[in-house]
Amino acid sequence: xANKGKTQLLxxxxxxxxxxxxxxxxxxxxxxxxxxxxxxxxxxxLLSYNFxxxxxxxxxxxxxxxxxxxxxxxxxxxxESPEGIADxxxxxxxxxxxxxxxxxxxxxxxxxxxxxxxIAASLW
Numbered sequence: 718x719a720n721k722g723k724t725q726l727l728x729x730x731x732x733x734x735x736x737x738x739x740x741x742x743x744x745x746x747x748x749x750x751x752x753x754x755x756x757x758x759x760x761x762x763l764l765s766y767n768f769x770x771x772x773x774x775x776x777x778x779x780x781x782x783x784x785x786x787x788x789x790x791x792x793x794x795x796x797e798s799p800e801g802i803a804d805x806x807x808x809x810x811x812x813x814x815x816x817x818x819x820x821x822x823x824x825x826x827x828x829x830x831x832x833x834x835x836i837a838a839s840l841w
Contacts, residue, residue: 720839723764726794726802727834730826731773731787740790743819744768750813751794761804765795790826799833 732740748768755763769791772784796802809816 718764719841720764720795720836723836723839724796724799724802725831725834725836726792726796726805727831728792728823728828729789729830730823730828731789732822732826733787736822736826737788739818740788740822741770743815743822744770744790746815747813747819750809750815754808754812755805756801760798761801762797763794763801763805764797765793767791767793769793795836802833 748766751763751766755761757763770788773787773789774780774782775785776782794802794805796805813819
């Protein structure tokens with residue numbers, strides 16, 4: 718399903734090896750919470766959810782470069798509209814027990830974010 722015109726929340730960050738265990742637990746908690754709380758239909762619908770991780774590379778533009786030993790995480794959520802992202806942040810603060818812990822650890826990992834990005838191109 719193509720998502721052109723939909724709204725994306727994207728967060729990427731790099732964790733040190735000593736943070737990975739805690740982050741993996743928080744990623745699992747986040748996924749469980751999302752599945753239980755997010756809309757599946759309507760203007761607030763969550764259309765796609767992916768939380769991936771892999772080695773940070775010494776040259777991010779060269780996939781054959783040596784890993785640094787750190788781990789890059791990428792969270793991508795696609796919603797029907799910006800209302801879904803607003804609802805997501807409201808729900809997270811009100812009902813996800815691990816919200817503050819996730820904010821604290823991601824804040825220490827040089828995060829880069831796109832809040833409410835309009836998807837300009839999408840396939841399938």
